[in-house]
Amino acid sequence: MKTIFNALLFCLLMVPTIFMAQSTVSGTVTDEANAMPLPGVNVIIKGTSRGTSTDFDGNYTLEINQGETIVVSYLGYTTQEIVYNRQSRVDVALVEDAAQLDEVVLIGYGSTTKQDATGAVEKVGDEEFNRGAIVAPQQLIAGKAAGVRITSGGGAAGEGGEIRIRGGASLSATNNPLIVIDGLPIDQRGGSQGSRNALNAINPADIEDFIVLKDASATAIYGSRASNGVILITTKKGTTNQPLQFEYSLQASTRRITNKVDVLNASQYKQLAEDNGVDPATFGNSDTDWQDKIYTTGIGAIHNITASKGYENFNFRVNFNHVSQEGPLLGDLYERNGFNTSFVHRFLDNDLKLTLVAKGIQDEYNYADGGAIGQAVAFDPTQSVFDENGDYTQLGAPLAPANPIFTLENTNDRQTIKRVISNFNVDYRFWFLKDLKFNLNAGIDYAENDGYRFGPANPNNPDAFAFRGFSDGLNRNTALDFFFNYKKNVESINTTLDITAGHAFQEFYIQSNIDNASGPNITIDTDINRNALESYFARASFDIADKYLISASFRRDGSSRFSDDNRWGSFPGVSLGWKVMNEDFMQDSFFSNLKVRAGWGVTGQQEIGQNYGYLGLYTPSRNNSAFIQFGTDVNGEPIFIQTLRPEGFDENLKWEETTQYNVALDFGLFNNRLTGTVDAYYRETEDLLATVPVPAGSNLTDLITTNVGAITSKGIEFSLNGIIAQKDDFGWDTNFNVTFQEQEITKLSLSDDPNFFIQTGGISGGVGNNIQIWKPGYDPSTFFVFRQVYDNDGNPIEGAYVDVNGDNQITEADRQAYKKATPDAFIGFTNNFRYKSLDLNFTFRGSFGNYIYNNVASDRGNLNAIVGQPGYNANAHSSVLDTNFTGQNLFSDAYIQRADFVRLDNISLGYTLPFEKVKLRASLTATNLFVITEYDGLDPEIGNGIENNFYPRTRDVVLGLNFTF
């Protein structure tokens, strides 16, 4: 840290001052469409860094020399250039640019414009975000960007969602993209512990935009963490010369589940149980739908209070955010209090810009015990919640499920997470060379968590102990990076150069402490993990004649996770673009924009979940219960010895490397009212970090994460934006995106044996059972099943499977790879309507070619679920009525079901009331209104494709009010 402060201090010390005398020009900038003044418009002098921006009334004043060119630019408008010829006033009327081709997009350690971007870069701005009471930032962009798939983990309070850009590039290393918030890369493992979604630390209402870097030519500048794509999140800042503005918004919501697991009701249960020898005396008198008992209507509220103001050289934005979200599982609660601030100060004629962003967040979770979901499915429906004595009804056998209401009411599981994310940025333009900039970024992301869990003793075992556990920990992520940027238009060769070079260092420190006790079993343990990354990076971009774009980047990363010999990796990227539209022959073309792009890049992966994988370590046994007796003491009492275990390791552990090719076409028609992009990619990951079996006898473990395989994926992404109507009173725009993708393991072992496979995808029903397979030639989420044989009526015959290898026996060898959980294609479809002060927008999401294994049905859809339990009877899944299975047929492909779906994710109706001093917007939003699917389980959208005690997604109805004054 000391070095970081040294460097910071230095930057502040070298504040130079410079003044020159010139003549003055002023003017007003307006919107051509309505002649309204535009505040905050950039007015600079071309080829220099001198400039200003318009005030609230659209006015500006500028020192200028004769013959210099004034460049007037504003987001969403076409830039204008005016040569200064001693006019007293230069008034400008800007024309709105439908396609916003000049829109600035961040690309990592710098920025470019949309029309100069050569990589697969997609921006989703706040006006495109999903509406509603959104707690997890990633939900803002679900369905909005091609190639980006966001799958929520269920309906729990504060639940987040898995983000996959182009499907992820790894097997055992992380498939999470790198997320960079205002220049600070966040720990890919999440950044805090004890949270359902570490990204909840970012207030969705505070986000300006998401930039998704998809292909390797765009991400290679992030080197070793870029294989799964990069998401750059920019939070909102104040704007220059802006009057003090307050904003208050409230979103009040209700959340209810939309579907339940299909289990037998009391009469079905009684009949089936009695037919199979259960003594009717064991039945209760009730007809309890246990799932109804455990779910409730969750109430939620999100408050945002924001103040912002901009002066000529200084602006700030301060936001306070409170979130409370309940249920739907009884007792589930998430609360957040967040304080988000940003300060921007410009010095020295805008040559020096200091930006400080600081957020303080307190997250609190009250975790309802998810075990109650499975208990509610299994619990005897003839029993009531309470028995005649008013006690919880229990089944009395030690292995029986506990009464789910008992579980929910008696478990107390809380976590509090306090987190600070802060970033300080210095952007300095050198006085002696105006085209050279220096940028320094110092950031910290610090989180502390503290929690406890009290769980009741198994109510069905009088000797069982209650559980009490305390856990706390801290995560610290410190980053310091700086770069020099030189940007110049060299007119002699008609080329704009943009060259960046820099250095970055980042360290992650994670500590977690547990203190658990269950009766005499006590486990106290502290884990500390530290890892660091050091990087050198550079990028050069050339824009030749405003037609040909060349960009090349290079990053060299060192990671503490690898030995000296393998520590450093190099990650190059090159991309080319051809602005066809700017060619002479396109003058009278049908197109209003046409650009061809191509890119290649190599990225890496080092997020393997362990820090010292290349070192041979020794671990002592962690609690009192893993000791071994060596003899007895003088009193005849046993002497117990703690054990010391050598750990497996791979000293040759190194980067996983992904090479990606991308070709794309950007086009615009009808004066860019219809724009679109087609991106095609091919990606190959080598030295794939996979957790695979070691050759027996070669290592001190059985499975190791090592560089062993290869995986390829390819895809086409297509997105289309249309402005269908653009009238004063009526507007309609639409966005459609579709992604086709395919992923295949090509190598999984050093021996190249094509028949080698690894089972994966653990399921319930028996211990250690897996339903998926990793095998060369298949998607990593492929299922591994027996082919069910059916009778003439189409009913499955229990235990009858296709004898694939023809040895007249049904054995393990007859299991086949069959279908997969990842979709072949997914879509997002958004429409925004505006009529006078009313607006309506909705978003559909869909997914095709994905399958789900219904583990609840396979585990519980049989008679043994009722009668075959050790010492008690339990409920069965309703599929038993169709299959008549006696026992579990866990590996039958009858449980693999098509799970294509189209979901109306979000629909929102809003009305804006423009009062004199206050602007009020009221809205009504509903999420997850309906799903069209063939899948008959709980939900067709489950990340790993295995439905098992899934926390049901909710349907939310949200009333939103937004005051601006």
Add this chain to the structure above:
Amino acid sequence: MMNNYINNRAMMLRTIKSLLFIITLAFFMQSCEDRLDLQPEDERLTADSAFEDPAAYEQFLAKIYAGISLSGQQGPAGAPDLAGLDEGFSNYLRLYWKMQELTTDEAIIGWNDGTIQDLHGQVWTSGNEFIRTMYTRLMYQVTLCNEFLRQTTDDKLDSRGVEASLRTEIQTYRAEARFMRALTYWHAMDLFANPPFVTEDDPTGAFLPEQIQRADLFDFIETELLDILDDMVAPRQNEYGRADRAAAQMVLAKIYLNAEVYTGASRYADVITQINNIIGEGYTIPQIPYYHSFLADNDSNGAQDEVIFTIPFDGLRTQAFGGMTFLVHAPVGGTMDPADFGINGGWFGVRTTPTFVDQFSLDDFDPAVATSAIGPLSDWGLIGSGTPNGWDGPDIPMAEIDTNVYQGYITFIDGEMKFRFNNDWSLNYGLDPSSTNPNALSQDGPNIPVMAGTYKVTLDLNTLIYSIDSVDGRELLYTDGQNKDIEEVGPFNQGYAVAKYRNVDVDGNPGSDASGDHTDIDFPMFRLADAYLMYAEAVLRGGGGSTSTAVDYINEIRQRAYGNTGGNISESDLTLDFIIDERSRELFFEAHRRTDLIRFGEFSDQGIWQWKGNVPQGTTTDSFRDLMPIPATDLGINTNLTQNPGY
């Protein structure tokens, strides 16, 4: 001039600042690179820092022993050694037991865990995860031992400056580590014949171990064990739980006894030699009830006098969901009362086949003759509808075996009975309804219900307590609510249950884990009865030794089983057929059966029991199943390996 000066000065300052700035950046970047060398900061240690603590050597040795009883570094689960299968399932003892028992007539399991039922069905493939994990566990155990040997070379000890007294001890540790490796390689040789072969001379990391042939592995194990005998602690002199010389000799005797299977050449004379070495060291068959050997206090109730190598467990300190926790819980279910087993509930899994039950059939047993053999006939006898003579009598006489203690053998039919003196009702005992002890008696008390079968009945007039026991005390079966035949594999009530391991002491008090999960029973891996039976078998197979000594040994075992000499055999009874059955009766559920059946040629293409071959009545299977397959996973990774024939 002044302006110039100021400008110059300003310029100079700027230049200095810029230079300083660049130097700072360079310095900063340099310091970053050093920060990429990170080492663990929690309880994990690098090898060099771990062995700074002299206790580390003993702790590492403890890990090797724990390799058999525990599944990881946190009890009962957490930080597992192996990650390829559920941690509880990956335990060495649990897997070895399954390989040796579930594949035979002694045990069947009803669970639905992956391919577990394929073991009893003898339809396993090279993809069977239980076989795979056994294989992995064995090779893991070998690598643990190898690492210990690497870390305790003279060079290493020199470099760490280990002091002399500890060095002497470490030599013993090294011998034990080599013993443990030989033991595991024996298991690997027995199950997989030709496993990968690694020693302390091999590295740790990315290499492909070579495969060893069974006969070569036999030579390695034999050489190793002979080589370490002098370094091992003398029999019965080592700390409880650690191996001594007799344990090493026992493994030698085991490989010699099975040498014909392993190498094609018999070594029965060597069996006799090694067993004689062991027997001379003072082990005894304690004359306490057989079942005491499998109770929570079997390390102190006398049973320990017999034990040559034990795997200790403790309900609080040595916890795992494999090992004895599995062996006690899994066979309990149905109407069995968990409290009788000192546990919180059964796992409704393991039962036995009728083939095993029939090992205890008493076809040639004459109760009257047996009663006469155990003591002088008395005037006390048994009367009732359950007795052969009915309520009309005369009484079935009992022998007096001690003062006021009478015992007799009888074949009951379903009915009732009472105790009576001298064929007269003036002195008679039935149940005592006022007592909490269900076996208490009272004058003129209610009739005692009895079930059909041949039993040993004991009447103790000192305490007024009676008991009805199996004739053979080793017949620890539970039949209430159980079907003898196994019509379905899944339900627990199909097949008799086995009540051998119970987590209670001789007085019926439960073990130390009050939650009833984990048990105190120590697993007797090698015990004297096994050695006696091996001696007798080696004699019969022409290894020399003495037939009459063999018969004496067998009768010592059977006297414990019968509680008297009623079950003794003579030389003419001593045949190989008798030995294989007697081994099953004496050693069932102790992880010997598969090896024994293969040695007798009755495992695969001979020998039928229910559900063998995956059919209800059982069928023979192909003889290649005498060997387990090399797991497909390892074949896929290690190109040096060749699959065993037939798979």
